[in-house]
Amino acid sequence: MVVPPPAGTNNGMQAARPAGSARRVGQGVGPVLEKFTGVERIAVLRGGGLGDLIYTYPALYALKAAYPTATITLLGTPIHAALAAATDGPIDAVELLPFAEGVRDGGSGNTDEDEQAVEDFFASMRARKFDLALQMHGGGRYSNPFLLRLGARHTAGTRTKDARFLERNLDYVYYQNEPDRWLETAGLAGAPTIIPPLLRARDEHRRNTATLRNPDRASLVVVHPGATDPRRRWPASYFTEAVVGIALEGAQVLVVGDRSEKALAQEVAECAAAKLPAEHRDAVRSVAGELEIGELAALLESATVMLASDSGPRHLAQALGTPTVGIFWVGNVFNAGARGRSQHRIHMSWVTECPVCGADVTQVGWTAPHCGHDDTLIRGIAVAAVVQDVLDLTATSLLLQE
Known part of the structure; x- marks a missing residue:
């Protein structure tokens, strides 16, 4: 539902437009409203990790198509800046968000504001005189007041019932496909839904990772055993078993992760190699912590299939056009699961209660606090079924390459 602010509401930066003054001119994922006029500078607020940014790419491409002469400045995080610099896409510039509650924390749950x-950031952003600012960072309890302080002429975004109004608002309902959510948000600003092109790795990064490929193996499967939320992680022992099964079928397996996941990736690779016959042991290794984001993109682009829990690298592989096998808790499938099945397979855990205390884990965010337990919710997904999907997609992918 598109919700204009109540007539006469002052959002702190400008008077709100009266209800009904934004005409509906088309349909995308949701209603497409009339475009704003004179838009040359667009700011998009999106904090979080790698996957969080990738969710917004369809919407950013739609905005670029709707406002082709405008520059899009992402207000994001260091990993976002690195990805934007390493690939070609709709983002013209990235400004790093300051540490601020509900927008960007300092790691380990600390705000470190x-x-x-924060004041210097807003002074700098107001000097940019943005014509349009879009909030693509959650329900708006913290991010809407943050967005309003940019001083943009026009604002649009999502909001929960307790969040500040923007000029054009979309009800925030948690269980929704995330790329579709932000396409609806772009529609508030007059951007029709489009199917975006794939991301592409750059040649220099392809050259840097070419030596990682083992030409004696029939295929390359990239495995990412990590996830930001421990509850979304398939057990390391399951990944180890899967890697063994994949390598025995003739694939090269490279285990990836960032520097914080190096020990986990090495555990999976080393345990798998120890279980393999001698002729297959060289097929498995960890490259976690060794690749910059552009090199990771190049490696994923060259992979036959990627196997991962619900994580940023899996989203990146999908954005690059690489087939993926994803291991999800059922609630996250609504938000983050790939919609097609010709290139992407999804395994779902239907657990709805915390395995430690029995708390209802389907309640999120403002409706119920985290129970405090981080035990995995996806332990019940069988290794054999996952391996079979990897092998099926491998066969299909290799056939299409012939």
Whole structure:
């Protein structure tokens, strides 16, 4: 539902437009409203990790198509800046968000907010005189007030019932496909839904990763055993068993992860190699912590299939056109699961209660606090079924390459 602010509401930066003044001119994922006029500078607020940014790419491409002369500045995080610099896409510039509650934390749940850094950030952004600012960062309890302080002429975004109004608003309902959510948000600004092109790795990064490929193996499967939320992680022992099964079928397996996941990736690779016959042991290794984001993109682009829990690298592989096998908790499938099945397979855990205390884990965010337990919710997904999907997609992918 598109919700204009109540007539006469002042959002702190400008008077709100009266209800009904934005005409509906088309249909995309949701209603497409009339475009704003004179838009040359667009700011998009999106914090979080790698996958969080990739969710917004369809919407960013739609905005670029709707406002072709406008520059799009992403207000994001260091990993976002690295990805934007390493690939070609709709983002013209990235400004790093300051540490601020509900927008960007300092790691390990700490906000570490620096009031002066926040004030300096807003002074710099107001000087940019953005014509349009879009909130693509959650329900708006913290992000809407943050967005309004940019001083943009026009604002649009999602909001829960307790969040500040923007000029054009979309009800935030948690269980929704995330790329579709942000396409609806772009529709508030007059951007029709389009099917975006795939991301592409750059030649220099392809050259840097070419030596990782083992030409003696029939295929390359990239495995990512990590996930930001421990509850979304398939057990390392399951990944180990899967890697063994995949390597025995003739695939090269490279295990990836960032520097914080190096020990986990090495555990999976080393345990798998120890279980393999001698002739297959060289087929498995970890490259976690060794690749910059552009090199990771190049490696994923060259992979036959990627196997991962619900994580940023899996989303990146999908954005690059690489087939994926994803292991999900059922609630995350609504938000983050690939919609097609010709290139992507999804395995779902239907667990709805915390395995430790029995708390209802389907309640999220503002409706119920985290129970405090981080035990995996996807332990029940069988290794054999996952391996079979990897092998099926491998066969299909190799056939299409002939």
